[in-house]
Amino acid sequence: MSLIKETEKYITKVIKEFGFEIDNVVLEPSSRRDLGEAQINVCMSLAKKYGKNPRELANLIVSKFDDRFTNVNIAGPGFINVSFNEKYLLPYLNKSINDFDRLVDKQEEKTIIVDYGGANAAKALHVGHMRTANIGEALKRLARILGNKVIGDVHLGDLGRQSGMVISEIKKRKPNLCYFDPDYKGEYPKLEITKEELAEYYPTASKDAKENPERMEEVRQITAWVDEGKEPYISMWKDIVEVSCEVIKKTYDYLNCDFDLWEGELSSLKYIKPTLKILEPYMYESEGAKVIDVKKEDDKVDIPPLIVIKNDGASIYATRDLATIYNRITTYNPDEIWYVVDVRQGLYFEQVFRASYKSELVRPDVKLAHYWNGTMNGKDGKPFKTRDGGVLELNDLLSQVREELSKKLNKYESEEEKNNILDILTVATVKYADLLPFRTTDYIFDIEKFCSFEGKTGPYILYTMVRIKSILNKANVNTCEIKSIYGDTEKDIYIKILELSRILDKAYSEKTLSYICEYLFELCSLFNKFYSECNILNENDIDKKSTYIALLKLLYNTCEKLLDVLAIRIPKKM
Ligand code: ARG
Numbered sequence: 001m002s003l004i005k006e007t008e009k010y011i012t013k014v015i016k017e018f019g020f021e022i023d024n025v026v027l028e029p030s031s032r033r034d035l036g037e038a039q040i041n042v043c044m045s046l047a048k049k050y051g052k053n054p055r056e057l058a059n060l061i062v063s064k065f066d067d068r069f070t071n072v073n074i075a076g077p078g079f080i081n082v083s084f085n086e087k088y089l090l091p092y093l094n095k096s097i098n099d100f101d102r103l104v105d106k107q108e109e110k111t112i113i114v115d116y117g118g119a120n121a122a123k124a125l126h127v128g129h130m131r132t133a134n135i136g137e138a139l140k141r142l143a144r145i146l147g148n149k150v151i152g153d154v155h156l157g158d159l160g161r162q163s164g165m166v167i168s169e170i171k172k173r174k175p176n177l178c179y180f181d182p183d184y185k186g187e188y189p190k191l192e193i194t195k196e197e198l199a200e201y202y203p204t205a206s207k208d209a210k211e212n213p214e215r216m217e218e219v220r221q222i223t224a225w226v227d228e229g230k231e232p233y234i235s236m237w238k239d240i241v242e243v244s245c246e247v248i249k250k251t252y253d254y255l256n257c258d259f260d261l262w263e264g265e266l267s268s269l270k271y272i273k274p275t276l277k278i279l280e281p282y283m284y285e286s287e288g289a290k291v292i293d294v295k296k297e298d299d300k301v302d303i304p305p306l307i308v309i310k311n312d313g314a315s316i317y318a319t320r321d322l323a324t325i326y327n328r329i330t331t332y333n334p335d336e337i338w339y340v341v342d343v344r345q346g347l348y349f350e351q352v353f354r355a356s357y358k359s360e361l362v363r364p365d366v367k368l369a370h371y372w373n374g375t376m377n378g379k380d381g382k383p384f385k386t387r388d389g390g391v392l393e394l395n396d397l398l399s400q401v402r403e404e405l406s407k408k409l410n411k412y413e414s415e416e417e418k419n420n421i422l423d424i425l426t427v428a429t430v431k432y433a434d435l436l437p438f439r440t441t442d443y444i445f446d447i448e449k450f451c452s453f454e455g456k457t458g459p460y461i462l463y464t465m466v467r468i469k470s471i472l473n474k475a476n477v478n479t480c481e482i483k484s485i486y487g488d489t490e491k492d493i494y495i496k497i498l499e500l501s502r503i504l505d506k507a508y509s510e511k512t513l514s515y516i517c518e519y520l521f522e523l524c525s526l527f528n529k530f531y532s533e534c535n536i537l538n539e540n541d542i543d544k545k546s547t548y549i550a551l552l553k554l555l556y557n558t559c560e561k562l563l564d565v566l567a568i569r570i571p572k573k574m
Contacts, residue, residue, distance in 0.1 A: 002501035003084075003092045004038075005105045007068065011040060014064050020046055029499055036071055036081030037495050043078035054078030084498075090482050093494060097554045100561045103500045106147035107508075113151045113328050114140045116340035117257060120157035121244040121264070122166050122202050125251050125394040127384045128342065131373045134434045134567070136340035137257045138513045139371070141565045146508055151332060154252070156245070156264025159320065163237045164223030165205040166198070168215065170236070172205075179232045188232045191239035195247050198240065227314050229269055241266060251394060255427055256567040263324065271323035272315055275361065276308070279322065282359045283308055294354035306351040321352050325361060325368075336367040338511075343372040343440070371511045374442040376434065384445055397445075402426040404451045405459070411573065424571045428458030431568050435513035456521045458568065464524040465563070466574040468556045471536055472549065480550040483543045489530045490551060496523055497558060513566060520562055527555055 004027055011025045022042065030039045043061070047054035058078040065072060069082040096102040116136020119125050136152065143150045170193070171180050178184045179191070209216040225233040245262065252259070283290045288311030295303050308319055315323075328337060339349055349370040356362040378384045386392045405425050412418040433450040437443040453459045485491050499519070507515045536552070539545040563570060 002103055002105050002498070003089070004498055004501055007038075010068070011061075015042070015046070015061060017064070018060065020050060022046065029495065030081055032075070032081065035073060035075055037083045037491075038081070040080040040082070043080065047078065086485060089494065090484070093482050093497070093554060094550065096497070097550060097557060100145075100557060103497065103558065104145060104504060105501045109147050109149060110335040111149045111151075111332060112143055112336045112338060113153060113332060113334045114143070114338045114340060115153050115155045116140070116338075117154040117252065117259060118157060118341060119154060119248045119252075120160070120162060121241045121248070121266075122162040122198060124199065125248060126391045127376060127394055127397050128391075130255070130394055130397070130430065131376055131434050132340050132342060133252065133255055133257045134431050135371075135373050135439060135513065136338075137255075137567045138431075138435060138516075138565055139338065139340060139511055141567065142504065142508055142513070142516075145561070145565060146504065151261060151334075152259045153261040153263050153328075154259040155324065156241070156248075156262065156266070158241045158244075159227055159265040159269075160317075161219065161223055162202055163226040163233070163240075164219035164221070165209065166201045166240055167222045167226070167233055167236055168209075168219050169201040169205040171218075179236055188235055191236045193240060193243055195243060198243055198247070224312075224314060238266070251398075254398070254423070255431070256569065263327075265317070265320040265324075268320040268323040268327065269315070271327045272319055275319075275323040275326040278326070278361050279308060279355070279359045282355070287311060292355045292358065294351050294358065296354070303347070303350060303354070306355045308355070318348070318352055318355075322356065322361065325352075325356055329362060329366070334366065336369065339368075339370045341370065341372060343374065346370060346372055372440065374437065374440050377442055377444050379444060379446070381444065398426055398430065401429050401447060401451065404447050405429065408451065408453065408459075409574075417573070421571045421574060424569045425459060425462060425574070428462050428568045430458075431566055432456075432458035432461060432517060435566055436517040438514045439510075439512040456517070461520055461524055461559075461563070462568075462570060463574055464527055465556065465559060465570050466572075467531070468527060468552050468559075469570075469572075471531075472552055472556065474537055475545075475549050477546070477549055480546045480553065482550045482554075483547050486544055486547065487533065489526065489533055490547075493523070493526045493530065493551060493555060496526060497554065500558065516562055516565060520559060523555060523559055527552075 008025050008027050011027065012022060015022050015025065025040060025042050028039045028041060030036050032039075043054045043058040046052075047057045055074060055078045058074045058080050062072050062074065062080055065082075068085050068088050070085045071081070071083040073081050075081055092102070114136055116139075117129070117133045119129055140150050140152045170177070170191075178186070179188060205215075205219070209219050222233055226237045279292065282292050285291075286305065289307050290309040291305035291307050293305045295305075306318055307316065308322065310316055325337070328334060341349070353368040353370075356368060357364060362368060376384050384392055384397075386396075402422050406418075406422055409418060409421060409425070412421060429450050433443070433445070436456060449455070450457055451459060453463055485494065496519075503515050503519045507513060530551075534548060536545070536548045539548060560570065
């Protein structure tokens with residue numbers, strides 16, 4: 001348990017022993033550091049509840065405090081200020097140097113499925129796919145370090161118009177392949193298609209189909225075959241998806257996004273039948289389609305019925321999401337399913353969730369939640385586009401960032417080393433920029449600002465980390481210990497570290513990584529201040545030097561864990 005949590009429990013106990021009823025007391029970081037390191041603000045509300053004088057109440061409470069605090073004082077109407085007794089603080093910090101879990105308060109373990117990424121097969125990942133990948137990956141890791149069992153699923157968009165597009169393009173270019181011969185009798189072979197062909201086929205077909213209604217009709221027909229799982233197109237399509245996944249996986253690997261499951265719309269098809277059986281009593285026919293009403297009396301906006309089956313009898317996006325839910329519930333029995341998906345699918349998920357609860361596809365105690373994200377915009381404030389107004393591919397954006405960073409990098413020994421550092425730095429740059437704004441806030445992609453080595457940026461954080469590591473390497477000591485607190489900046493660092501558990505709890509409850517990004521920046525800035533004030537390596541006092549090294553280790557290890565939550569790696573050099 002974290003020191004703060006333990007202390008809060010202690011204070012709560014002291015207050016309860018006076019016979020007062022109270023929820024868990026919160027120990028806030030002090031806003032007046034001259035008065036103390038932490039603040040207890042409950043006396044005012046407690047005094048009101050029991051008709052007492054708040055200052056007298058505060059006096060009564062502090063009279064019972066043991067020696068875990070020093071400098072206990074009461075300010076204003078009844079704020080209690082305390083500082084931590086080093087006798088307890090230092091052993092706790094020393095134990096935390098190599099044991100991050102001591103700084104964290106674990107939760108009651110839950111099984112959580114995180115649905116994020118959402119790449120569409122046969123199409124390139126575009127910039128809009130980045131934020132859901134980054135946020136989803138980090139939320140998954142955050143939930144894990146807090147003690148949950150978490151399963152990440154990419155939920156591929158591997159059904160839909162793109163199947164018809166790609167297959168129709170293959171048909172156009174290679175009409176003699178056996179798949180297109182109606183008289184073919186043998187077994188269909190595995191489709192040979194290269195990544196390069198795949199990259200070219202979808203955009204070409206899509207452009208042609210837009211201009212040519214006959215082509216569009218063909219695309220529609222093929223898509224319908226695939227959706228119904230009919231041969232030979234379904235097998236062709238599965239082979240195409242396989243190649244496409246290799247391409248998609250490369251980009252996700254680059255971004256340190258690592259999915260436990262590569263399920264998607266295609267793999268959900270086999271669960272449609274049992275799902276529809278559950279939904280059947282709640283569906284009715286409307287204009288040939290089958291729908292479920294999901295309106296509620298207190299709705300402020302009109303929530304239209306959810307279409308489950310189209311008027312031609314085919315399944316759609318929603319059918320597959322419902323079937324996926326069926327599979328997730330029956331296979332993993334999760335407590336929660338999180339959808340980290342763009343804001344534009346908000347109404348859709350609301351409909352799907354309501355239909356799931358209404359039909360009892362999902363028990364009421366299972367939480368379905370859409371944790372949507374704001375968009376990354378260009379300098380004009382509109383969704384990021386290429387110069388000619390097209391959708392920017394994610395890999396192109398990453399190359400642009402890499403290019404910008406390479407102008408600034410000059411300390412490296414070989415091309416290989418340079419490439420390695422640049423890759424790590426590129427990912428850190430985009431991730432930090434992506435995760436720093438509150439999850440639901442839109443932000444403007446400003447490549448120069450994000451690549452800067454100053455300010456709230458990935459490069460600044462990593463540069464600081466590399467600097468700390470280099471001091472630790474030079475110091476080359478095995479044993480070190482925080483023996484005392486010698487200066488104010490050191491104390492500020494320790495107090496900041498104590499805040500960690502609260503930061504993680506806040507990030508988790510609001511499902512945003514922004515608090516962690518801000519916190520990392522604060523820790524790094526404090527270190528840089530400390531570094532400018534202290535000559536760490538040349539310190540002659542052995543105790544001081546040992547303390548400084550221990551402090552750096554604590555700081556480094558803590559930040560390293562937090563960066564790992566954000567899925568940001570640290571280069572060896574920079
Ligand atoms: N493939 C979808 C898209 O690009 C996102 C999938 C989100 N997840 C889900 N279970 N529907 O819009």
